Amino acid sequence: LRVLDGAVLVLCAVGGVQSQSMTVDRQMKRYKVPRVAFINKMDRTGADPIRVCEEIREQLKDDAILMQLPIGEGEQFEGIVDLINMKALHFEGEHGENVTEGDIPEEMAELAASKRTEMLESLAMYSDELMELLLSEEEIPVKLIHDVTKSVVHQQAATPVFLGTAFRNKGVQPLLDAITRYLPSPDQREITATKIEDETEVQLKSDPDEPVVCMAFKIVDDPFGQLTFTRIYQGTIHKGQMYFNQRTGRKDRFSRILRMHADKREEVDFATAGDIVAVM
Helix, strand or coil, rough: CCCCCEEEEECCCCCCHHHHHHHHHHHHHHCCCCCEEECCCCCCCCCHHHHHHHHHHHHHEEEECCCCCEEHHHHHCCCCEEECCCCEEECCCCCCEEEEECCCHHHHHHHHHHHHHHHHHHHHHHHHHHHHHHHHHCCCCCCHHHHHHHHHHHHCCEEEEECCCCCCCCHHHHHHHHHHHHCCCCHHHEEEEEEECCEEEEECCCCCCCEEEEEEEEEEECCCCEEEEEEEEHHHHHCHHHHHHHHEEEEECCCEEEECCCCCCEECCEEEEECCCEEE
């Protein structure tokens, strides 16, 4: 978690906040990682996202803001209501890749309207402009809702909550949109490093042309040799070059640079600031 710019806290729609969720939450707060939450397994019997949001507030002491509502419960879960645009989203096709937008079912219109007001009131606690529009009962621009949500996530003041079932690929695309829309990119984070010579703090820039600063955070033994997972904060690393290791005080050669995709890997000649790669 320490090397990430943002993360998704995944919770079970039935189990809610579990002991592992608390451990992950504690680590996220320790390393100040901005986050959004995803309530998964909405297709299971007993799924209750509103209860899970209450648990986030009570047990994790975090302001959970529900951004969506489920259409159908348990096995009947068929889509979500987007409370920002007030549209119903359905996911069709083998991998839920065809997202169709439609009107909110009539029987859910009242609940959706009240939950949208609740969401806007929660966000208005962090924005005077939004609060003024709410009080004067004016139309609230969608862009303003997105901007306030992004600012809230960057400050780690509250956590927007999204719904879906990863197994059936429902609700995954809106979550991916939320990741790109609300979580910070590498150049929106402030990262400092300590110089070993005089222990001064240095502000790092997510710039490929600056001197290289990267952090090894995980070592995996591989059939082909030892892989060192590395987050590059500044500069560019090249295959075959020598780099100074602060901990051992000597230079190491990066013989291979691999971009990892779960268990698949792709060999690259260089990697720049913001990348997470494995080196040999």
